[in-house]
Amino acid sequence: MTPPFKPALIVLALACGLAHAADEEDALDLKSAEPAPAAAAKAASGPRLTLELAALHARGQAGQGSDSGHRAAVDLRWTGKLNEQWRFGLSNRLDDIHPVLPGQRSTRHHLREAFLGWQSASGLQSVDVGRINQRHGPAYSYNPTDVFRRGATRSVVTADPIALRENRTGTFMLRASQLWDGGGASLAWAPQLTRSGRENSTFSLDLDGTNATDRVVLTVNTKASDRWSGEALWVVEEGRGPRLGLNLTGLVTDSAVVHAEWSMARSPRLIDTALGGAAPSARHHQATVGLTYSLPGGLSVTAEAAYNGAGLNRADWQQLFAQGPAPVGALFAATQADQEMAARRAWMLYATQKGVLWKQLDVTAFVRQNAVDRSHLAWAELRYHWPRFDLALQWQRGSGKADTEYGALPYRQVVQVVGFVYF
Amino acid sequence: MPDRPVHPTPCHPRWTRRQAGHALLVLTAGAAAWPATTLAAPDAQALLARSDAIRNPSQPFKVTVTLTEFEKGVQVNTTTLLSLARTLEAGGQFASLVRFVQPVRDAGKVMLKNGSDLWFYDPGTKSAVRIAPQQRLMGQAANGDVVTVNFARDYQATVAAEEAVRDGEKQTRQSYKLMLTAASSDATYGAIELWVDAESSAPIKARFFAESGRLLKTAFYRKFQPQLGVDRPTETVIIDGLDPKAVTLVRLSDYGLRNVPTSWFQRDYLPRFSAE
Numbered sequence: 001m002t003p004p005f006k007p008a009l010i011v012l013a014l015a016c017g018l019a020h021a022a023d024e025e026d027a028l029d030l031k032s033a034e035p036a037p038a039a040a041a042k043a044a045s046g047p048r049l050t051l052e053l054a055a056l057h058a059r060g061q062a063g064q065g066s067d068s069g070h071r072a073a074v075d076l077r078w079t080g081k082l083n084e085q086w087r088f089g090l091s092n093r094l095d096d097i098h099p100v101l102p103g104q105r106s107t108r109h110h111l112r113e114a115f116l117g118w119q120s121a122s123g124l125q126s127v128d129v130g131r132i133n134q135r136h137g138p139a140y141s142y143n144p145t146d147v148f149r150r151g152a153t154r155s156v157v158t159a160d161p162i163a164l165r166e167n168r169t170g171t172f173m174l175r176a177s178q179l180w181d182g183g184g185a186s187l188a189w190a191p192q193l194t195r196s197g198r199e200n201s202t203f204s205l206d207l208d209g210t211n212a213t214d215r216v217v218l219t220v221n222t223k224a225s226d227r228w229s230g231e232a233l234w235v236v237e238e239g240r241g242p243r244l245g246l247n248l249t250g251l252v253t254d255s256a257v258v259h260a261e262w263s264m265a266r267s268p269r270l271i272d273t274a275l276g277g278a279a280p281s282a283r284h285h286q287a288t289v290g291l292t293y294s295l296p297g298g299l300s301v302t303a304e305a306a307y308n309g310a311g312l313n314r315a316d317w318q319q320l321f322a323q324g325p326a327p328v329g330a331l332f333a334a335t336q337a338d339q340e341m342a343a344r345r346a347w348m349l350y351a352t353q354k355g356v357l358w359k360q361l362d363v364t365a366f367v368r369q370n371a372v373d374r375s376h377l378a379w380a381e382l383r384y385h386w387p388r389f390d391l392a393l394q395w396q397r398g399s400g401k402a403d404t405e406y407g408a409l410p411y412r413q414v415v416q417v418v419g420f421v422y423f
Numbered sequence: 424m425p426d427r428p429v430h431p432t433p434c435h436p437r438w439t440r441r442q443a444g445h446a447l448l449v450l451t452a453g454a455a456a457w458p459a460t461t462l463a464a465p466d467a468q469a470l471l472a473r474s475d476a477i478r479n480p481s482q483p484f485k486v487t488v489t490l491t492e493f494e495k496g497v498q499v500n501t502t503t504l505l506s507l508a509r510t511l512e513a514g515g516q517f518a519s520l521v522r523f524v525q526p527v528r529d530a531g532k533v534m535l536k537n538g539s540d541l542w543f544y545d546p547g548t549k550s551a552v553r554i555a556p557q558q559r560l561m562g563q564a565a566n567g568d569v570v571t572v573n574f575a576r577d578y579q580a581t582v583a584a585e586e587a588v589r590d591g592e593k594q595t596r597q598s599y600k601l602m603l604t605a606a607s608s609d610a611t612y613g614a615i616e617l618w619v620d621a622e623s624s625a626p627i628k629a630r631f632f633a634e635s636g637r638l639l640k641t642a643f644y645r646k647f648q649p650q651l652g653v654d655r656p657t658e659t660v661i662i663d664g665l666d667p668k669a670v671t672l673v674r675l676s677d678y679g680l681r682n683v684p685t686s687w688f689q690r691d692y693l694p695r696f697s698a699e
Contacts, residue, residue: 027662048527184689
């Protein structure tokens with residue numbers, strides 16, 4: 001180092017040291033303006049009510065016009081304890097959507113959960129009865145082991161697969177669970193409660209979606225180590241063959257988590273179901289593998305690849321679109337309600353960044369690609385937080401030829417502004 | 424482990440592990456030259472364990488944690504959590520179950536830390552997600568700021584110096600400066616400089632470093648009050664290492680003894696955890 005730089009570096013180092021000392025002095029003078037924590041904790045107990053208001057503008061495919069719409073939703077969640085051993089859960093949502101979605105009502109109530117639960121004094125044994133939202137699988141885009149997802153999503157107000165889970169409806173069931181150190185098991189019986197077809201009244205319980213058949217689900221969880229754990233599932237369902245499932249998660253490094261899901265069962269191909277003809281069952285495998293990597297600045301990126309052996313291959317997509325819009329609509333309606341993956345193969349990149357420019361601003365974005373027809377869907381959200389209010393700007397764009405999964409969406413681009421008021 | 428350069432900033436020159444080691448040697452040599460007030464060199468690991476026992480009750484306990492974040496002196500975020508912590512038979516490190524109380528959008532969410540077993544449960548999506556220690560859950564609050572950790576279990580300590588240090592109340596106190604290096608795969612930080620009171624071993628100040636040598640944050644432990652039979656710090660001032668204007672106050676209140684089964688500290692219990 002040449003001598004003339006030395007004094008400058010010394011001055012810089014001294015200046016930095018003084019600046020840090022001054023910052024520390026300032027930091028030690030800070031005082032919180034918050035109420036006493038005990039009061040805050042008390043205020044937070046009880047039901048949680050959220051009001052959601054949204055306005056959207058949608059641009060149709062080439063040669064088609066644009067549409068505008070708006071919606072409102074009241075969302076209630078309440079989980080509480082009756083005493084040390086008994087607890088209850090209530091969760092419901094009322095949506096009002098304009099314009100009305102095809103085949104649906106503008107105002108729709110969803111009873112997501114209503115259950116009563118008991119647990120032993122140690123908490124190791126528990127029994128729950130009622131409508132319960134039991135979810136399985138660590139994947140983001142497609143959950144082959146989430147055995148209660150079929151027919152459970154009737155309110156689709158976002159393309160974000162994570163946010164969509166919040167609107168999913170539970171299944172009426174009786175469930176018993178046993179925990180032990182490092183693992184647990186549960187047995188759930190979900191009875192058939194309706195034999196009628198699609199219910200579409202404002203206050204429908206959606207039993208045709210969640211409790212259309214008798215099901216028994218056994219799950220066993222175990223922790224191989226602090227870094228690896230897994231779950232095995234066995235499902236017996238009226239009129240279908242047994243389904244086996246496995247999922248696991250692992251901490252690879254302090255920044256990386258891997259996850260995988262696999263399930264196998266005899267089922268009809270989606271193309272056969274959509275076309276309405278004979279739908280013979282065959283053994284199909286479904287799987288998802290993914291990796292989430294987190295950076296110190298708050299950026300978290302997940303890459304996922306998914307496979308559905310019952311999904312559509314290239315020839316199936318061509319056959320489907322050749323039959324006209326009706327079977328295409330039927331396929332999309334069914335896969336949306338079941339959170340099923342229509343394509344044989346797909347991948348997704350999902351990223352979240354907290355505190356962009358301002359601490360209260362979060363960004364979430366994803367790209368999903370149908371790896372068979374190469375169409376893709378991009379979605380991004382900017383969300384700013386206030387203490388009891390969130391404002392989100394969402395953008396969505398589907399790309400692909402007219403005879404592809406995302407190219408066939410009714411709207412090429414959707415922009416939505418959503419406000420969330422938390423009471 | 425090979426030396427790895429860190430991102431240089433005007434106020435954080437490049438440090439490598441080897442350089443840090445050299446500095447440690449210099450500091451240790453300095454400590455040896457210090458006109459010692461005690462005849463025998465203190466046992467660094469024992470000092471660290473005593474400091475841990477002041478920060479954390481030895482019995483299973485509950486506590487309310489309030490994180491208040493400041494940007495350039497302006498309060499920008501507040502998070503309130505209810506935490507249950509206990510040591511587990513295996514390893515003796517604390518495991519923590521943390522339930523979010525505020526802000527209301529996060530109320531009911533639960534975090535579990537049991538060694539490297541780190542989970543986040545969202546009652547809205549009904550999903551328990553395994554998270555990496557580096558992954559941020561909410562706002563700017565770091566996972567490590569809200570869980571209970573015994574440093575002596577995960578770090579190897581040496582006495583670097585006996586020196587006067589300014590504490591969180593802006594008072595000068597005689598202290599031992601301990602150099603902590605990660606000794607377990609569960610250690611959150613690569614290294615920690617910890618100043619403990621020369622008489623009581625109470626924690627005064629700490630500087631936390633990444634494995635790369637980068638300063639992550641500086642913490643001051645203050646507002647000591649009797650809690651569960653011991654004078655403990657009820658407030659920690661955390662200053663961000665890269666942006667010293669980003670400050671988090673961590674307040675601990677409503678301490679109480681609460682013994683819960685070890686089997687609660689696993690993913691499957693999270694949907695049923697209420698912390699009440």
